[in-house]
Amino acid sequence: MLFSGTSRTIESYLLDLSHCTEFRERNGVTRRLYTAAWKQAQSLILDWMCEANLDPWIDAVGNVHGRVEGFSDQTILTGSHLDTVVDGGAYDGAYGIIAGIMALGEIKSRQIPLSRSLEVVALCEEEGSRFPMTCWGSRALLGKISREDLALQDAEGVSVSEAMQSCGLSPHEIDWTPSYHYRGFVELHIEQASQLESAHCPIGVVNTIFGQERWNVTVIGESVHAGTSRIVNRHDALVAASEMVLSVYRLAQQYEDKAIGTVGLLQVQNGTSNCVPGHVNFTVDLRAQNDALRESLASELQSMFTECGRRYGVEIVVDPYTSVNAVSMNVELQNLIQKAAHSQRLNTLLLDSRAGHDAQILGTTIPTAMIFVPSYQGLSHHVNEFTKKEDLINGQNVLREVLERAANGMFS
Ligand SMILES: [Zn+2]
Known part of the structure; x- marks a missing residue:
């Protein structure tokens, strides 16, 4: 069982999300912030979080959140970004969101008691593929966006503010000093390089993001x-x-x-x-x-x-x-990923990420870690971006175990 009451595979969710693209006639996935394709993807994520009983909501900039409540007021966050580059692939960003929903859906359906709450977020933007800005979704969570950002324009002269309104979002509702307090953040992502594939290793534990x-x-x-x-x-x-x-x-x-x-x-x-x-x-x-x-x-x-x-x-x-700036990942969370992987008889490799990620933004103020799974030939931001089903499932299982352990006190 994946989301409650369904038997769909992670690949089928990735395929559905990949159909939310601006150019249906082209092979790649293009889903830039606040476009119709992006809005369609956002609705799908909202539906899937509903199916998984995660009581979802959409915040002012369009991030979609879902939760499983724990006993304390602390929250461990997971998730990744919903947007893509132009003519990108089906896995970059999408995988971390879907695996996060599936992990939380399973924890919720098994009624596992949690000390801390768990939250999954589909971050609205990371790639910088429409407006001259990046990581708008994760920066918004930390209050690191500004009113000036709303005036930034895309190549057609449409401002961030106008684009938001076209998606039913109100710039006036942005909380410029948000009150989110996350105890930790774990992002699951495809590697986008070939170190794991070369080493025949299923799980990467990120050390530093360049x-x-x-x-x-x-x-x-x-x-x-x-x-x-x-x-x-x-x-x-x-x-x-x-x-x-x-x-x-x-x-x-x-x-x-x-x-x-x-x-x-x-x-x-x-x-x-x-x-x-x-x-x-x-x-x-x-x-x-x-x-x-x-x-x-x-x-x-x-x-x-x-x-x-x-x-x-x-x-x-x-x-x-x-x-x-370069950001080092949290050692305690890194150890938790290694333990979770080893308990599932999966080898791990400690590696650096030369690509930027939302974890680089959130990692400046929240204890943060990243889990990588292999990318076929290291391809990414490319129509042939691909990760094997077995690797997708391994990453999702490790993520679920890390979240469970982090929520239940195995992370200070
Ligand atoms: Zn990404």
């Missing part, structure tokens, strides 16, 4: 004739940018175990085949296991950029636009 920062870099040189200008006189923005891209790559190679850097977007403004490029923009995504290392790599890169600019006679402007 910190990350992103920059917009502008390189301004001089656009001149491709035939008549001498190399020695050029201020070629693209050649300079290319060296900077390589310096990001080489630094990432050098620190491979502890940091990673990527240039994911590069644009030549008004580029034509017969002109020397005069204006180039590119992005830098820099991630590291600890903040001191990230800061030192950031400053090393900026020095390289400055030196490169001097060599090519181009102006360089670095505009950092987002930064999230």
Whole structure:
């Protein structure tokens, strides 16, 4: 039995949720915040929490919550995010929500007495795929959203506030200083990398979530004739940018175990085949296991950029636009995950997450841990994202046991 009175599999719930997508004609899942597809998914989650007798409710930003009450006023939270990237997969975020509902549904139906309450949440947004913001759902739980966020716009000029209202949510009802007090948070998620698959290990226990920062870099040189200008006189923005891209790559190679850097977007403004490029923009995504290392790599890169600019006679402007610190997971909860896995004869692997998660936000103030299950070939944010049924069930069983143990005093 999964949700009360049904015999559906976790895969069938994932399939149903994957049908809530903006582009039905495409293979991937696209479910951006406050779109019709997102609203449809939110309704499904609400129905499933009802079926599992979790007395669900929707908060002001659209997170869906369900609960099993315990004796004390402390609550252990689980859950993940409901949104996806554009053309993403069926497992990222969705798995942690559905497994959480199933775990709580089973605990509720077995009438297991709980000291602490258990709560599952479908967080409304994490990916940043519609508006220039991320982790809106988990930040809202902590009161880390602001009125300015409501004015942020998507590519069509629709504001967060307008999009909320289109989904029947009222921005005026947002609690800017929420009174949630969670004793712990456990997020179950697909790994999105291939360490577990390579090690033939079913359960990952996350150690640290890498910190990350992103920059917009502008390189301004001089656009001149491709035939008549001498190399020695050029201020070629693209050649300079290319060296900077390589310096990001080489630094990432050098620190491979502890940091990673990527240039994911590069644009030549008004580029034509017969002109020397005069204006180039590119992005830098820099991630590291600890903040001191990230800061030192950031400053090393900026020095390289400055030196490169001097060599090519181009102006360089670095505009950092987002930064999230690295977060260590709670050791007591990590131990609980290991014990739960071992009691089910499942091996565990301690690993870092190089991807950002809601756990990175909630982990700043709530004791937090993450459970990973293997991802086929490490694929994620991809139409072929896949986790085997056996691995899905293992993760869900470990989550249920961790929640039961945490609710009944095996976590201080
Ligand atoms: Zn995710």
